Amino acid sequence: MIREANSHSVADALSLLRQGELVAFPTETVYGLGADASNEAAVAKIFAAKGRPSDHPLIVHLAHQDALDEWASDIPKDALKLAEAFWPGPLTLILKRSSRVPDLVTGSQNTVGLRIPSHPVALALLDAFAGGVAAPSANRFGRISPTTAQHVEAELADHVKLILDGGACQVGLESTIVDLSTGQAKVLRPGGVSLQALSNVLGFEPEVLKKSKVKASGTLDSHYAPTKPTYLVKQIPSLDHIGVLSREAEPDGFSGLWLQADQSAEAYAQQLYSRLRILDASQVDSIYIEDIPTTKDWLAVQDRLERASFASNENESPEGKPSKETNK
Ligand code: TXA
C-alpha cells in the first residue's frame, strides 16, 4: 500500500522493518526495497520479492558515518575522503566487510556495499531504525528502476506491505559505486556522483571498470556491415508503432510516440526511467533511443542506455557490451 511519507507512516515503516518485513522507501536516486540487514530471514524476502538470484550482493543503507566501523573493516583513507565529501548522497562504497554482515547481504563475498542516502524520508527512517537497511532498487530483477512510489506499486504491490511516497526521485539514476576494498578507488557503476566530482576529491581520476566500447580490430563479430547502423529485426515496424526518446523535438508528421528528453545530463537522467516506463507501457512495438553525447558527464546515462537496449542489440560485437552480470 502506498502512503504519503509523514511521521505516522515512517513510524509504521519502522515497526515493519523491526518485525522483519519489507518496506519500500524513497531515496534521492531511486526507490529502495528495504529490510533489516542484520536479519537474514528479512533479507531473504528481498530476493524472493525481486526474483533476484541470491548471490547478488545488496547495499546496506546507514544513517550516520560513525556506523561505518560496525559494517566495514580496514577502511582506507580515500574511502573516508569520499564519505566525507558525498554522504549523505548518491555514492556507494565497497569496503571489506566486518564480521557482523550476514552472508546473504554480501553474496558471500568478503566485501560490503555501504551508502548514506540524502533523501529526508530515507534518513528519517534510517535514523529511527538505528541499524543497517539492506535495499536494492525496488523493481523486479532486470527491470526498470522505480523513481516514483507508483512505479514500485506497479511491480511489487503483492510483495511489500508499505510503500512510503516521497515524490519523484531527484537524481533518477542509481548511486555511483566505488570499490575501495583493494585500497585503490575503482568505479564499478557510474551514477549520481560524476567522475569529475570523484576526481576533484581523490586528486586523480579513478578507473571505471567496464568493458571497453572500443571494438578490437580484427575480431570478426562485426562483418559484412554497412557503414550505417544496421538492424536485424523480426518485423519492420510501421512509423505508428515506434516509440522514440530523443533530445530533438518531434518532427512534423511523425505518427508514433515521441518523447523529447532534456538537454542536460542531470535532467535527462532524472526523467529517464519514467520515460522508459511510459514508452514500455504504450502501444508501440519498439523503442528507438537517439544517441547522447559521449562526454564523461553522460557516463551514467550511457551505461543505463546500453543496458536497457542490450538484449535487443545482440547483433553488435559482444566486446561492445556491458556484462549482463551487473545488469540489475
Ligand atoms: O542508488 C542506489 O544505489 C539504489 C538505492 C536504493 O540506494 N540501490 C541500488 O541497489 O541500486 P541494487 O541492488 O539495485 O544495485 C546494487 C549494485 C548491484 O549491482 C550489486 O552487484 C552492487 O551494487 N554491489 C552491492 N554490494 C557489492 C559488493 N560487495 N561488491 C560489488 N558490488 C556490490
Ligand code: MG
Ligand atoms: Mg537495481
